[in-house]
Amino acid sequence: MKNPHTDAMDESPEIPQKEQVVLPPELEKAMSGARDRVTAEAKRPETDILERTAGLGFAASMKEAITPHTKKMGEVAFKDLKAMIMATISLVPLMSTGASVARAAEKATRLEAKQLQLATKAEKVAQKASKSGVLVTKEIAAADTAVWKAGVKAREAFEALVSKFSLAELNQYKHLLAKGADPRVAARIAMLPVERAALFEKEISTGVEMAKAFEHASKGIDTTTKWAPFGEKLMFGKKMEIPAGKIKYGARVGAEHVAEGWLHKTLHTLDPYPDVPGLVSMVGFLDLIPGVVGMELVPAGWQMIANKIQMGKEQLGMASDVSKVILNKLGVKFNKLKEPHVARAAEVFMPQAAQAAI
Amino acid sequence: MNKKIALVTLIEASILLSSDDKLALIDAVPGFNEKQVMALGKMLAEERAVLLANEETIMQTIKTKLDAISAEAQSDTVYIGTGKSS
Numbered sequence: 001m002k003n004p005h006t007d008a009m010d011e012s013p014e015i016p017q018k019e020q021v022v023l024p025p026e027l028e029k030a031m032s033g034a035r036d037r038v039t040a041e042a043k044r045p046e047t048d049i050l051e052r053t054a055g056l057g058f059a060a061s062m063k064e065a066i067t068p069h070t071k072k073m074g075e076v077a078f079k080d081l082k083a084m085i086m087a088t089i090s091l092v093p094l095m096s097t098g099a100s101v102a103r104a105a106e107k108a109t110r111l112e113a114k115q116l117q118l119a120t121k122a123e124k125v126a127q128k129a130s131k132s133g134v135l136v137t138k139e140i141a142a143a144d145t146a147v148w149k150a151g152v153k154a155r156e157a158f159e160a161l162v163s164k165f166s167l168a169e170l171n172q173y174k175h176l177l178a179k180g181a182d183p184r185v186a187a188r189i190a191m192l193p194v195e196r197a198a199l200f201e202k203e204i205s206t207g208v209e210m211a212k213a214f215e216h217a218s219k220g221i222d223t224t225t226k227w228a229p230f231g232e233k234l235m236f237g238k239k240m241e242i243p244a245g246k247i248k249y250g251a252r253v254g255a256e257h258v259a260e261g262w263l264h265k266t267l268h269t270l271d272p273y274p275d276v277p278g279l280v281s282m283v284g285f286l287d288l289i290p291g292v293v294g295m296e297l298v299p300a301g302w303q304m305i306a307n308k309i310q311m312g313k314e315q316l317g318m319a320s321d322v323s324k325v326i327l328n329k330l331g332v333k334f335n336k337l338k339e340p341h342v343a344r345a346a347e348v349f350m351p352q353a354a355q356a357a358i
Numbered sequence: 359m360n361k362k363i364a365l366v367t368l369i370e371a372s373i374l375l376s377s378d379d380k381l382a383l384i385d386a387v388p389g390f391n392e393k394q395v396m397a398l399g400k401m402l403a404e405e406r407a408v409l410l411a412n413e414e415t416i417m418q419t420i421k422t423k424l425d426a427i428s429a430e431a432q433s434d435t436v437y438i439g440t441g442k443s444s
Contacts, residue, residue, distance in 0.1 A: 023388055030363045034370040034384050042377035327417065333373045334413050337406050345367035346406050348359050349399035 361395050362387050368402035373409055 023031070336342065359367075369383045383398075390398070 024360075026360060027362050027366070027388070030366045031384055031387065034366050035381060038370055038377055038380045038384070042381075330373070330417065334409070334417075336371050337373065337410055339371070342367055342371045342406070344359055345364035345371075346403040348361055348364040348403075349368075349396065350403035350407065 361392075361399065362390070365390075365395055365399045365402070368399060368406065372402055372405060 366384055366387055369380050369387075372380065387395075
């Protein structure tokens with residue numbers, strides 16, 4: 001290769017050119033058409049509203065509908081439950097396993113970062129609310145900022161610890177909680193809101209390692225009885241009665257956000273719409289907890305959803321019922337699934353008989 | 359029908375996938391090997407079958423929940439952080 005500056009032959013190796021992949025014309029046409037249609041569809045305000053707002057109810061509904069079928073999905077050639085669930089709900093993270101889909105993985109990382117950003121904003125709103133006395137009691141207005149910061153650090157350490165649970169284990173725990181079985185296993189989750197506050201107090205004050213505190217706190221803990229009412233209060237933003245003098249306010253606030261942070265980090269992979277804030281994503285998980293009924297949200301999540309509903313109205317340029325728009329849009333999507341060419345495509349991978357058996 | 363074309367069709371028709379996910383996956387299809395095509399295709403075909411089998415339940419559940427959200431959004435109650443102000 002000639003060096004353009006000296007005109008002498010450059011001995012540095014030539015940069016290998018990427019292999020040009022020639023796509024079969026039919027595939028290229030199919031991809032191009034699909035890409036154009038998806039892009040055009042995405043620009044429609046109804047689609048944006050559907051994907052950003054309806055994801056909440058859809059996530060919970062899909063979990064309700066899909067749970068009985070997870071065994072059948074074992075037929076799919078995935079290595080473990082985590083990959084299967086992630087593939088069921090959000091395929092982009094799954095694609096990070098292949099070198100050819102690095103871009104999809106990068107996109108998933110950006111979506112995750114964005115969701116963490118939204119969850120962090122919600123946490124800041126809660127922090128401000130704690131100073132106004134809305135969070136729990138009037139005393140919380142005097143929350144110790146230093147203790148709060150320590151709680152945030154503790155959360156990060158806690159998440160690192162809890163990350164050792166595989167998604168398969170976590171889903172197993174939820175299943176067991178729903179059945180009210182296996183206190184030892186359920187304790188690992190049940191202890192989070194109640195005992196975590198005491199753990200943080202201990203950690204902050206004595207510097208005990210999180211792992212040891214976790215093991216200590218997980219022994220002999222009564223699970224669902226403690227979890228259900230506390231979880232309801234924690235997640236639904238109701239007033240919580242703090243045992244006088246036993247738990248530092250800051251530590252308790254930190255404990256709340258550890259539980260929220262952990263659940264958010266775990267559950268966002270089960271959320272088909274990563275843009276939905278992590279606090280809102282917890283709804284599907286909460287549905288499985290005994291004693292926790294209905295689709296109430298942590299009000300910080302309500303605020304976001306309410307804002308989005310309002311944005312939806314503004315985007316549509318009318319005061320019409322956004323819910324109807326979303327439902328109509330979903331109806332159109334269901335009809336698309338029934339189109340003959342889609343049915344033929346599905347049959348390539350799953351015989352009609354197998355589809356009918358579902 | 360060619361498997362990769364069938365896969366692109368199912369990706370486009372998927373309800374669970376967001377628009378961003380669909381575009382990323384469509385672009386990735388040419389690079390998939392046979393195993394990946396079959397795994398993803400089965401996944402999406404299963405999604406379609408499950409959704410159609412439970413369409414009525416899903417739509418009714420979503421309607422109920424959206425109505426609750428809309429009603430809340432229209433109320434005069436203001437939510438601050440994790441508490442309701444009365």
